Amino acid sequence: MEIVDLFIDVGDGVILMKLLEIISGEKLGKPNRGRMRVQKIENLNKTLDFLKRKRIQISGDPPCSSYQLMYWRNGGWDFH
Secondary structure (H helix, E strand, O other): OOOHHHHOOOOOOOHHHHHHHHHHOOOOOOOOOOOHHHHHHHHHHHHHHHHHHOOOOOOOOOOHHHHHHHHHHOOOOOOO
């Protein structure tokens, strides 16, 4: 796996899941390789759930939720 454009290459959650597995030594489950937005969001939610279980806080101003992250990642609620 290679990262060329961070925004695009981690956008489906697959590389992020693999990175967390390497760092933690734990399995996050099989990533969804689908191309639909809902499948990509599923992978991103798996990573967020893993971080939440490990009590690793993702914070911003204000602290962001998975919904805020999905909103930011997808440029708004455009589900066409």
